[in-house]
Amino acid sequence: MSSVHYWNYPTDIFCGSGALGALAERCKLLGMHNPLLVTDPGMLALEPLALLKVHLTQADIPFAVFSDVASNPTMQDVALGVEAFKAGKHDSLIALGGGSAMDAAKGISLAAVDVQGLDRFEWSQVIAHYPTLADFPHLDLPRLIALPTTAGTGSELGREAVLTRSEDSIKRVISHPEMLPATVILDPVLTRGLPAALTAATGMDALTHHIEAFCSPLYHPMSSGVAVEGIRLIQQHLVNAHDDGQNMVAREGMLVASAMAAVAFQKGLGGVHALAHPLGARYHKHHGLLNAILLPYVLLANRDTIETDIGRLARYLELPQPDFEGFLDWVLELRKRLGIPHSLSEIGLDADDAAWVGEQALADISSSDTNACVLDADDYSQIFRNAVHGVLQGAKP
Ligand SMILES: [Zn+2]
Structure with missing residues (x-):
């Protein structure tokens, strides 16, 4: 080092x-x-x-x-x-x-x-x-x-x-x-009183924190380790907490995973948050919901840089297909299971502001600087358009 x-x-x-x-x-x-x-x-x-x-x-x-x-x-x-x-x-x-x-x-x-x-x-x-x-x-x-x-x-x-x-x-x-x-x-x-939809959105925010921290290029192996176990806790508990709000084991697992995420993202966040911050401020949409929708599109934009690490993570999670595709499928399936929309158009956003969104995402200094790979404003605009229209650009058919 x-x-x-x-x-x-x-x-x-x-x-x-x-x-x-x-x-x-x-x-x-x-x-x-x-x-x-x-x-x-x-x-x-x-x-x-x-x-x-x-x-x-x-x-x-x-x-x-x-x-x-x-x-x-x-x-x-x-x-x-x-x-x-x-x-x-x-x-x-x-x-x-x-x-x-x-x-x-x-x-x-x-x-x-x-x-x-x-x-x-x-x-x-x-x-x-x-x-x-x-x-x-x-x-x-x-x-x-x-x-x-x-x-x-x-x-x-x-x-x-x-x-x-x-x-x-x-x-x-x-x-x-x-x-x-x-x-x-x-x-x-x-x-325990948190409604299912909020449990889903906030849980996906925690998941996004862990994934973005795990993929951040900054060197911080302690935080990387926290992120890996945090993602596993979410895999274990999020659906159960969503389905049964009185399940205290699942609720505690999610509280711990969420808190751990803040430790993990001492490594930084990435493109999902860089996009979600300006979108949340302008359109008053829930931060976790925006992250949940944006996550797969940003994973695909980062794919070349993160593919090996995500494969390692997928093996730790014991996913049936332990590689990038298998991980992406897990995220997509989890979103669906939690009732989260696939595209930003489903929550009322259109792509008219794509240029503004791209510039704002790039300017989000707390997140865009630590994205897995370097993205410019046009890249962010394109990710935003993909997320509006539900286009998984770069996914294998
Ligand atoms: Zn967040």
Whole structure:
């Protein structure tokens, strides 16, 4: 190996049915005396929030709930959250929900301390100025405990927040090492109310994270190993979690796989996310659903570069046809089994914006730079057209 690599692995994790019982104790250990509980509005009447309230109240920990969080959280949501954080004299944060609640809570933790943080820690700035975690300034951000209620984004184990800028609907990735939650609680009980369609879409997001990380050209064998086992967990559990939301073994397997994906994608993501980010911001479609539809088309665009590695992966998964074609067939069959459309036209997108999509995907610095092979804007436009029309270009007949 010719160059020096920088790696850092994440944080305290409590995992399993009943892990929620660790919440109050962790709050006390971390000195969280008055947390702001960040969640999305859809959570207000649901069981997970009620459970959290019981645990905090029984432990005499005062808290307030902030739920003005859009499904693609915006900088404006974060600004409102900071107001609530300061008005309530909160000292810490608890995030309960999917990626939107996690990302909003991380954004609030940063912006509550550093008003310039959302700009100066935007991904392109991070790449230019903070090449390793040790290069970031220490900000003493408020402590954050994360409790995911979906198994998909892995945001609970990430140091990034994806926030949409309201003016131009562009998603920005904000990163600071202190945004990593101090404790993560993976309790499958919190995910059992997730509807089947969301279980499918979020699970396919986690699968895409693992596959894109596995295919990334960056050298990070620890993350590659995590990705391989994460994909196997999804193979084992996603359909069961989708078919029976009360299956706690499957729910836990998916929570673990999803969290692992955030560790895997320290290697980076790729063309699926490079396309899904601008499409999600412009057309307000679910991130996991976009990824699930786009995945086979990007795999085919990367085929020449990833064929050998995917064959190795297919053998580990013990697929009946252990090669690239067999893996592609598995992905296509899984999508179908989960009721996910084959083309973007089926969710209302057309190819009129293909040139814009290509440019935006190329500009998605957090993802396009780590795609398995180099793609230009025209390549991304063509992949997008293929995905709109359902054309598996490059597949063997
Ligand atoms: Zn994703």
